Amino acid sequence: MKNGTVPQPSTALVAYGWDSLLDSAFAPHAERGLLPGRVVRVDRGLCDVVVPGGADGTVTVRADTEDVFTRDPMRVACTGDWAAVDTTPVTGPAVRALLPRRTTFVRSTSSKRSEGQVLAANVDFAVIAVSIAAELDLGRLERFVSLAWTSGAQPMVVLTKADLVPDTTYLLADARSAAPGVDVRVVSAATGDGVAELAQALAGVTSVLLGQSGAGKSTLTNALLGREAQEVQAIRDSDGKGRHTTTTRDLLPLPGGGVVIDTPGLRGVGLWDADAGLTQAFSDIEDLAGRCRFQDCSHTAEPGCAVLAALEDGSLAYRRLDSYRKLLRENAWIASRTDARLRAEMRREWKQRSAAGREMYERKRGGGHRKVY
Ligand code: GDP
Ligand code: ZN
Numbered sequence: 001m002k003n004g005t006v007p008q009p010s011t012a013l014v015a016y017g018w019d020s021l022l023d024s025a026f027a028p029h030a031e032r033g034l035l036p037g038r039v040v041r042v043d044r045g046l047c048d049v050v051v052p053g054g055a056d057g058t059v060t061v062r063a064d065t066e067d068v069f070t071r072d073p074m075r076v077a078c079t080g081d082w083a084a085v086d087t088t089p090v091t092g093p094a095v096r097a098l099l100p101r102r103t104t105f106v107r108s109t110s111s112k113r114s115e116g117q118v119l120a121a122n123v124d125f126a127v128i129a130v131s132i133a134a135e136l137d138l139g140r141l142e143r144f145v146s147l148a149w150t151s152g153a154q155p156m157v158v159l160t161k162a163d164l165v166p167d168t169t170y171l172l173a174d175a176r177s178a179a180p181g182v183d184v185r186v187v188s189a190a191t192g193d194g195v196a197e198l199a200q201a202l203a204g205v206t207s208v209l210l211g212q213s214g215a216g217k218s219t220l221t222n223a224l225l226g227r228e229a230q231e232v233q234a235i236r237d238s239d240g241k242g243r244h245t246t247t248t249r250d251l252l253p254l255p256g257g258g259v260v261i262d263t264p265g266l267r268g269v270g271l272w273d274a275d276a277g278l279t280q281a282f283s284d285i286e287d288l289a290g291r292c293r294f295q296d297c298s299h300t301a302e303p304g305c306a307v308l309a310a311l312e313d314g315s316l317a318y319r320r321l322d323s324y325r326k327l328l329r330e331n332a333w334i335a336s337r338t339d340a341r342l343r344a345e346m347r348r349e350w351k352q353r354s355a356a357g358r359e360m361y362e363r364k365r366g367g368g369h370r371k372v373y
Contacts, residue, residue, distance in 0.1 A: 012052035029084035040251040063093040103152030129211035150277025160216035162188040203257040
């Protein structure tokens with residue numbers, strides 16, 4: 001590996017988000033002769049992993065995952081994972097280990113035994129696509145923002161199809177009020193407005209596109225990629241929900257750097273033990289609550305209640321407080337159905353990840369970015 005003809009993992013995988021922290025985390029695996037790789041797609045116990053090699057510097061191999069033998073759905077390889085790959089077995093490549101995840105998007109499975117399923121890992125930015133051609137559903141937006149914070153990723157809101165609205169000023173202001181501390185911007189994939197700026201904001205990081213079906217995620221992904229990588233849905237099912245037609249890989253490198261994850265499973269995510277994310281998504285209300293006279297204020301009739309005062313003077317919308325209460329109730333219900341052990345484990349991981357993620361984020365943004373926590 002010293003003659004320079006074999007691409008070094010550290011350079012070959014940079015386009016996929018490899019960095020020096022990963023390099024050191026991978027060291028023990030490198031000693032075992034394993035190759036680092038990024039999982040770009042998972043399909044029933046097999047996954048496609050991009051590893052260093054070939055003429056272009058990287059090749060995609062289909063690897064067996066040892067997760068097939070694990071019952072724990074949280075340990076199963078998912079798109080965005082960094083893997084240690086053994087390319088020597090005669091039976092074909094195999095994933096031997098996964099590097100610790102910085103962030104995770106988890107969905108609770110619909111089964112009665114509430115279990116988590118990791119949909120995407122190591123996402124820096126969660127880009128929430130919202131079409132402004134339809135009426136803006138702020139409650140839904142708040143749900144997506146909470147979910148993004150819960151994952152450990154930094155949320156970003158992109159109002160799409162700006163070409164269909166003559167004036168976006170008020171819509172932008174409404175969306176901002178529902179997502180304090182979050183970068184909210186407007187784009188049109190049709191005219192290209194805002195696309196270059198978005199590509200710049202996502203350069204060098206891993207992002208994921210969230211949002212309702214029809215929000216314009218595939219179209220936006222193609223605009224960012226500068227080619228038709230994702231098939232835009234033209235056909236809709238009779239129930240109006242549309243169907244997912246993406247047939248390509250789920251993790252795609254952007255021409256200006258960075259990668260974007262667009263996986264079908266992420267498109268209809270619900271809440272999952274979103275405690276931490278909810279607090280952040282509604283940090284304005286939490287700040288107010290911290291200023292109430294009584295620590296256990298229920299913000300219903302107490303004297304010296306800062307929340308009620310904000311409702312009174314119009315600085316806080318009733319809708320937003322209702323939305324917060326609704327999401328808290330919903331979340332408590334989900335948590336009550338969830339296995340306590342799994343929940344404790346998720347919390348612990350969340351704490352570790354948010355520390356690691358924060359460090360990464362600051363480093364990647366050159367330290368000049370707003371502090372998140
Ligand atoms: P997805 O389900 O979120 O991936 O949404 P698609 O990318 O499939 O887009 C849904 C529909 O919105 C398609 O008919 C697109 O052509 C249309 N669309 C997407 N972006 C824009 C845009 O910027 N302007 C306009 N006018 N239509 C768009
Ligand atoms: Zn109060």
